[in-house]
Amino acid sequence: MKKILIGCILVITLGISKDYTQADRILDMQKMAHAMKDIQSGFFYNNVDIVKAGVEDLKKAVTKIHETKEERLNKDVYEKWITHNIAMTKRIQRFISSRADTLLERFSTGDAVEALQVYTKITGECMKCHIRLRKW
Numbered sequence: 001m002k003k004i005l006i007g008c009i010l011v012i013t014l015g016i017s018k019d020y021t022q023a024d025r026i027l028d029m030q031k032m033a034h035a036m037k038d039i040q041s042g043f044f045y046n047n048v049d050i051v052k053a054g055v056e057d058l059k060k061a062v063t064k065i066h067e068t069k070e071e072r073l074n075k076d077v078y079e080k081w082i083t084h085n086i087a088m089t090k091r092i093q094r095f096i097s098s099r100a101d102t103l104l105e106r107f108s109t110g111d112a113v114e115a116l117q118v119y120t121k122i123t124g125e126c127m128k129c130h131i132r133l134r135k136w
């Protein structure tokens with residue numbers, strides 16, 4: 001009886017959970033763009049709190065990016081690999097997250113030039129994803 005009850009609860013929970021859609025991805029991308037603007041504003045105003053808030057927002061948004069339901073249900077292996085390379089996306093997510101921490105650390109210690117170079121590397125990774133995976 002307990003197994004049936006737990007099974008029903010599990011099925012209902014999974015059925016209710018909202019799928020990640022293209023609209024959600026666009027919203028997350030907009031959050032990432034806004035976070036990058038905040039970091040840049042923090043550079044211009046020499047304000048570590050603004051940079052810190054931007055880094056936190058960027059890390060939250062980048063971890064939310066993953067495949068949509070349509071991409072997950074696509075059965076064509078080649079098309080799935082070409083249009084949504086999951087391994088590359090995860091590598092880019094890890095890179096951005098770790099570099100964001102480095103950026104904050106460098107800016108906090110007063111090395112604004114190095115922080116700006118890290119910011120440029122993060123922007124490069126964003127563009128790499130857009131060019132290679134998203135076909136922009």
